[in-house]
Amino acid sequence: MEMNKEFVTLALPGEKTYEIPVITDSMGDKFIDIRALRKDTGLITYDPGFVNTGSCTSSICYINGEEGVLRYRGYDIEDLVKYCDFVEVAYLLVKGELPNNIERKRYADLLNEESLLHYDMQSFFRRYPPEAHPMSVLAAMSVSLSAFYPEMDDIDPELQIDFAVTRLISKIRTITAFTYRHMKGEDFVNPSYKYSYCENFLNMMFNSPVREYKIDPLHVKALNQLLILHADHEQNCSTTAVRLIASSEANLYASVSAGICALWGPKHGGANQAVIEMLKHALETHQSAKEMVEMAKDKRNPYLLMGFGHRVYKTFDPRAKIAKQLCQEVLSHNGFVDPLLNLAMELEEVAKQDSYFQDRMLYPNIDFYTGLIFRAMGIPTNMFTCMFAIGRLPGWIAHWLEWKQDPYQKIGRPRQVYDGPQLRSVKPLSDRS
Ligand code: CMC
Numbered sequence: 001m002e003m004n005k006e007f008v009t010l011a012l013p014g015e016k017t018y019e020i021p022v023i024t025d026s027m028g029d030k031f032i033d034i035r036a037l038r039k040d041t042g043l044i045t046y047d048p049g050f051v052n053t054g055s056c057t058s059s060i061c062y063i064n065g066e067e068g069v070l071r072y073r074g075y076d077i078e079d080l081v082k083y084c085d086f087v088e089v090a091y092l093l094v095k096g097e098l099p100n101n102i103e104r105k106r107y108a109d110l111l112n113e114e115s116l117l118h119y120d121m122q123s124f125f126r127r128y129p130p131e132a133h134p135m136s137v138l139a140a141m142s143v144s145l146s147a148f149y150p151e152m153d154d155i156d157p158e159l160q161i162d163f164a165v166t167r168l169i170s171k172i173r174t175i176t177a178f179t180y181r182h183m184k185g186e187d188f189v190n191p192s193y194k195y196s197y198c199e200n201f202l203n204m205m206f207n208s209p210v211r212e213y214k215i216d217p218l219h220v221k222a223l224n225q226l227l228i229l230h231a232d233h234e235q236n237c238s239t240t241a242v243r244l245i246a247s248s249e250a251n252l253y254a255s256v257s258a259g260i261c262a263l264w265g266p267k268h269g270g271a272n273q274a275v276i277e278m279l280k281h282a283l284e285t286h287q288s289a290k291e292m293v294e295m296a297k298d299k300r301n302p303y304l305l306m307g308f309g310h311r312v313y314k315t316f317d318p319r320a321k322i323a324k325q326l327c328q329e330v331l332s333h334n335g336f337v338d339p340l341l342n343l344a345m346e347l348e349e350v351a352k353q354d355s356y357f358q359d360r361m362l363y364p365n366i367d368f369y370t371g372l373i374f375r376a377m378g379i380p381t382n383m384f385t386c387m388f389a390i391g392r393l394p395g396w397i398a399h400w401l402e403w404k405q406d407p408y409q410k411i412g413r414p415r416q417v418y419d420g421p422q423l424r425s426v427k428p429l430s431d432r433s
């Protein structure tokens with residue numbers, strides 16, 4: 001990052017002018033560095049939704065929203081999906097480099113060793129109503145890990161980080177699968193050293209003592225790809241939540257649990273569930289793609305096309321392109337004709353031709369096709385956002401660790417534009433109307 005070679009001039013009416021430094025990042029993009037703004041000028045900035053605000057420096061993820069580029073640690077998402085599995089990508093995000101064979105094996109061994117869930121924690125599941133939303137269970141269980149594995153509160157040496165990270169990545173998968181078993185009223189299936197990360201997840205979800213479960217290699221490939229697609233996305237809502245909690249020096253589990261809560265909302269990771277619900281509702285009520293698009297355009301109607309639009313991408317989300325292709329592959333392999341896929345593709349076409357969507361550069365995002373793949377794999381709709389969370393976890397951890405090493409390391413604490421009353425005096429209760 002180049003500092004202070006260029007400046008912009010801030011001229012306040014009737015006052016002196018100020019030279020504000022400009023930073024250039026490693027891709028050549030420029031940022032106005034306002035860190036000293038209030039000290040120097042008495043002013044603060046107003047930017048609700050952080051639309052124009054860079055909150056940190058980061059070397060984890062690069063997005064070019066105009067050209068539809070996504071890279072983790074400099075590697076294109078298309079290449080990572082093609083050549084790596086999820087564990088390698090998790091390693092890349094957390095440690096900065098792709099693992100070699102020995103490092104890959106060691107990480108896989110650690111993931112295996114950390115995969116079981118404390119016996120007492122297992123009993124928690126039984127106290128949740130089976131119809132509880134799985135994201136509520138996942139968030140609570142994640143923060144509970146800090147009670148059962150407190151040594152992670154102080155992760156400093158490299159080895160300790162490896163244990164902490166693999167523990168969380170491994171256990172979140174076990175927790176998600178156990179949540180599903182509890183929803184179904186079935187016994188838990190423990191992880192096994194015989195299986196890879198994704199195979200283990202599928203086996204814990206679907207193995208049954210009364211029905212032989214054969215792990216489908218295409219589902220393993222699809223799961224690896226989906227988790228990679230979700231693994232990071234720079235300063236999105238949930239990652240910002242993780243960094244904000246980290247900035248108070250709360251532990252990793254607490255920070256991740258906040259990320260899970262932020263992810264749950266339908267404008268963020270909850271969109272994958274919302275897309276399927278929207279498509280199902282449309283089929284049940286015989287809405288056409290054209291009618292759905294018209295409803296989404298109507299400003300008096302809160303209806304949005306779920307799975308469309310993005311804060312950063314002003315073209316096709318590169319993850320959505322990969323997910324669409326994968327969706328067609330998985331569905332055709334299953335011989336499963338999903339009417340929801342036909343409607344989704346029609347919707348994409350109608351929206352593409354519509355000037356409202358063109359003018360606002362609204363394209364399908366990652367959540368538009370992923371739910372259809374999870375559905376074809378037998379994962380229930382209300383668990384889709386948990387799948388997103390499993391994928392996003394290495395990204396959250398990488399950002400948490402990066403925050404720990406950030407020399408700036410200030411607690412996150414934005415200012416506000418106060419819009420309330422000026423000083424008022426308190427009347428006695430009897431005098432208040
Ligand atoms: N359907 C109809 N209109 C939309 C949509 C949509 N899905 N998304 C944005 N718009 C309109 C919006 O009403 C606004 O119109 P106008 O300029 O006339 O006021 C314009 O497009 C710009 O939208 P915005 O809400 O200012 O954009 P944003 O960057 O604040 O929000 C978003 C981005 C993703 C929250 C939003 O596009 C949205 O709500 N999409 C639907 C939910 C969704 O799919 N979320 C998943 C996001 S990707 C994965 C992830 O981050 O988890």
